[in-house]
C-alpha cells in the first residue's frame with residue numbers, strides 16, 4: 135500500500151515500540167532488562183551502523199537471528215510486511231547519534 139514518507143516513518147516508530155523496544159530499547163541502545171541479559175548492541179553507535187548493511191538489517195528482522203541451531207531472535211516474517219520491515223530498517227538507521 136502506498137503511503138506518504140512521513141506516515142511510514144511514524145508507523146515504523148510505532149512498530150519499533152510494539153515489536154522491538156522490549157529488547158532493543160525505545161532508544162535503540164539495548165539497555166533494557168532483556169537487552170542487557172541478551173548483550174544487545176547499541177544501535178546509536180557508528181561502530182554498529184557501519185558493521186551492518188541494509189540488506190542484513192532487513193534479513194535479521196524478517197528471518198530472525200540464529201547462532202547455529204540456536205534461535206537468538208525470532209523472525210518477524212509473519213508479523214510484519216516487507217514494507218514495514220523496510221521502514222524499520224530506516225528506523226534503525228535513525229538511531230545513529
Ligand code: HEC
Pocket residue numbers: 149150153154155156157158168172173174175186190191192194195199206207210222
Ligand atoms: C526478545 C528480544 C528481541 C526482540 C523483541 C527483538 N530483538 Fe532483535 N535481536 C535480539 C537478539 C538476542 C539478537 C542477536 C544479538 C546477537 O547477535 O547477539 C537480535 C539481533 C537483531 C539484529 C541483528 C543485528 C544485531 O544486533 O546483532 C537486528 C537488525 C534486530 N535484532 C532488529 C530487531 C527488530 C527490527 C525488532 C523488532 C521488529 C527486533 N529486533 C526485536 C533480540 C530481540
